[in-house]
Amino acid sequence: MITLQNIVKVYPMGKRELTVLRGVSLTIGQGEMVAIMGPSGSGKTTLLNLLGCLDKPTSGRYFLDGNEVSRLSRSELARVRSQKIGFIFQSFNLLPRISALANVELGMRYADLRDRNLALEALAKVGLAERANHRPTELSGGEQQRVAIARAVVKKPPLILADEPTGNLDSRTSAEIMTILTNLRKEQNMTLVMVTHELDIAHYCQRIIRLKDGEVIAEERL
């Protein structure tokens, strides 16, 4: 599903350059659930952005679903995001002024899907069928994150990327969210890559990749 070959990412910082990733190579199989862990500044968010086609590597190659995406243009990357990738964020990132249902539909729009039933189905899967017409501000944090999950999975992408998905939630809600995520991943046979710093959350995954100073320092299978 994912193959990274010697990925380097350098950010210009004024006159100096900041090397965030120093040659990361890894492979993640179809349907796998992987956690990326590491101290802050280790480059895990940068790696997730690259995996999510929000950014391009300075050097190295990235194959997603058999296609090299590291050389694509901005709009081609947008196309890849719309078709193949679903994002889940720590701060949910729902649009506050539209309903939960409309937020889920927004996840379909750029994939050219226009079936309201699909959106309702996705909300039902995360247990929010009754709250479809509520705005995000009328929902609890856990409910908001469930809407975000519905938005990410509604277009049935092969890859789900989650950046600290439980970072803003208490431990009981975190467990609920992880259960929903794990079940959906199994049901739709999606690959799931998540960044987390909580070990118990990482333990929902099959593999943990540890980063430090822009390099993979350890991998452990669970």
Add this chain to the structure above:
Amino acid sequence: MKKWFDPMVSALSGVATHKLRSFLTILGIVIGVAAVITLMSIGRGAEAQIISRIQSLGANLITISPGGGFTFGGVRTAAGSAATLTFEDAQAIAAEVPYIDAVAPSSRSSQQLIAGRQNMNVQVIGATPEYEKVYNLETTSGIFFSQDEYRSAAKVAVIGSEVAATLFPDSNPVGQTIRMGNTILLTIGVLKSKGEMPGSVDSNIIIPLTAMQQVVAQSQTSRGEKVVASIALTVTDKDKATVVADKIESLLRSRHRLSATAENDFRISSTEELAATVSETMQTMTLLLGAIAAISLLVGGIGVMNIMLVSVLERTREIGIRMALGARERDIWTQFILEAASLTFTGGIIGIAVGWVASYIIGRTGTVPTLVSADIVILAVSVSVGIGLFFGFYPAWNASRLNPIEALRAE
């Protein structure tokens, strides 16, 4: 259809979430469009009014006046200063040129008139009975003089409305007498006012040309023909005006024995021509008014740009989210450009309504006539949408160029 529907809904929801702000932005466009429509309708109305007044002089009127035409590099002789047109010219035109309805030669003389204790200096016009028909004159009381009175050189006068008001402030002028030098004129009619227009007879009196020739010394040409100040005539058909003018020109040139290279010693002008010239001038004025109003539209457009820039800034995170969900630059751009265009389009529509009502009220209550025509409305709407697209372009482009990672991090 669906492809346009989603971005349109996004655009409209953007407008709807900031009702007051959107309203104020729209207001700028409303004022601009309304100003364009109102001012241009005033320009058009004034144009139509002046044209109709010119037409009221006589739609198919051709006037011949003495004096040279245009000379190259030289000075044109002032119209009316030369004594080249004669009564006999008028008779020849009536006899020889086709498509002519009526011919009215006239001469003019400045005289002091006295009636009772009132007196007034006026231009006295010596005319034939055809003058009434040619110049479309109407009387408010009394009648115009007849062929019999003309032939017998009767000392009768038809007087303009201002003359009537000055000489006979308190009574009906018809049947009363006016003294002009040693001559006593009997007032037989008062003319309806034509307003302040070239060719208005409000401050003139008209007497038979025959009487004029007896009372006021008339000059004659070397061939013994009686000089007149001008010859006016009407053609039977407006389309024939050019043909008639050409025929008159060649007839008068031969009668005046002008050599092939000589300039005309007369000028021929038609109301058609005058109307065309005035119309052109008025159109320029209308455009000028529109241009002034367009400045307010421009200011409104800058307001739209300002709001769109703020809107993009405020919604940076939303843009980041949309990009993460797979929105291309084009999708983001379309959303914001449609938002700007829908603001200005709404403003344009309301502006038309306001402008229309405003010009209706001005037309009904003021002295200025107004005329709203379809082309002004189409112009105003397309300009307002154009402004939305133009001033929305940069903010929308800004939005579409955002880096998704940085946009997602924005507060």
